[in-house]
Amino acid sequence: MSTNTENTNAATKRVSPTGLDLDKLTDWLAAEHPGMVAGELSATLITGGKSNLTYELTDGTNAWIVRRPPLGTIMATAHDMRREYTMADALRGTDVPVAKMYAYCGDKDVLGADFYIMERIDGVPYRYADELRALGEERTRGLSTELVGTLAKLHSVDPAQVGLGDFGRPEGFLGRQVKRWKQQLDTSKTRELPGVEELHAKLLATVPAKSAAGIVHGDFRLDNVLMGPDDLPAAVIDWEMATLGDPLLDLALMLTYQRRAKIVAGYETTDPANYDVTLAPGYLSTEEIMALYEAESGRKLEGFGFHLGLACFKLAGISEGVRYRHINRQTVGEGFEDSGSTVPLLIELGLESLKEHK
Incomplete structure (x- = not known):
């Protein structure tokens, strides 16, 4: 791969992908987990993600996944590897599929940076509409239905019963989210963003006094769920933003990805093969997803417009952070050229979303 250009060990001539020193990793595993590795390690960067760095690691016999934060300066509360590791480990044995x-x-x-090693799962992270179009509308509908069902299962887990009672502070969660993503936007500022101050002010003024409490994945969507050969979820991945808080923010963010994709597809002239997976024929509509989630979870979506507005604000903060890292040459791999391009759209969509489902 083009990223395998750094950290060559003079003695072994082994080349490590950027951000992963295989010699140091080998020494650490030998000291902390003797017997885990059976041969010389090699690794490749898994592309597609825009946040934490993910590698496939192998000793020639066994294979694992390694996750570490991106390069460069990051927010103190972002890209928390221990958080990812703890959450996924706690959910083993529940109805939520996770890697070991x-x-x-x-x-x-x-x-x-800190990092963790997990099981390599045989599953597919569907990202593009063409990937599902090839499966047909019936299977696509089934996959998106399973996605919503998995989210409802996650939100039904009692954090205290799986050892996560102290994992976060549900009280005041939504207000802290407004503050956090404003801080992210301020820290990552590279340009003026009309409307962002208005959206922030309106979110601050309408934070619900009370909200639901439960496990929040933080970035739940189809390409963060590995689908197995049976079209059932094999593992939910990418728990870097997991916490305890209002679970409805997960649903709102998932729908915001879908809404953004539909708007972008309406004026884009690029190859439809690159369209977002949510635009595949047969994929559940936003209305169908909301109705199914209510039925599966037993939760009502009153006041959901605030969650949709906050989800837009959050996704704008995430996207602008990736843009900032790309401009400052702190990203690894390809596909970052358009990072942040939809942030102005997200700000507009956030202001409109606040008017819905009051």
């Missing part, structure tokens, strides 16, 4: 966690390292001297 093998090892966590908080020593930043090993890779320059």
Whole structure:
């Protein structure tokens, strides 16, 4: 791969992908987890994600996944590897499918950041409409139905019963989210964004006094759920923003991805093969998803317009952060050229969303 250009060990001539020093990783595993590795390690960067760095690691016999934060300066509360590891590990044995966690390292001297190693799952992270179009409308509808059902299962888990009672602070969660993503936008500022101050002010003024409490994935969508050969979820992945708070923000963010994709597809002239997976024929509509979620979870969506507006604000903050890292040459891999291009659209959509479902 083009990223395999750094960290060549003079003795072994082994080349490590950017952000993953295989020699240091080998030494750490030998000391902390003896017997886990059976041969010389090699790794490749898994492309597609825009946040944490993900690698496939192998010793020639076994294969694992390694996750670490992106390069460069990041928010203190972002890209928390221990958070990912703890959440996924706690959910083993529940109805929520997750990968097995093998090892966590908080020593930043090993890779320059904390990281963890997990099971490699045989599953597909569907990202583009053409991938589902090839399966047909019936299977696509089934996959999106399973996605909503998995989200409802996650939100039904009692955090205290799986050892996550102290994992977060549900009280005041929505207000803290407004503050956090405003801070992200301020920290990542590279340009003027008309409407962002108005959206922030309206969110602050309409934070619900009370909200639901439960496990929040933080970035729940189809390409963060590996689908198995049976079209059933094999593992929910990418728990970097998981916490305890209002679960409806997960639903709102998932729908915001879908809404954004539909708007972009309406004026884009690029190859439809790159259209978002939610635009595939047969994929549940936003209205169908909301109705199914209510039925599966037993939760009502009163006041959901606030959650939709906050989801737009959050996604704008995430996207602008990726844009900032790309401009400052802190991203690894390809596909970052258009990062942040839909942030102005998200701000507009956020202001409109606040008017819905009051």
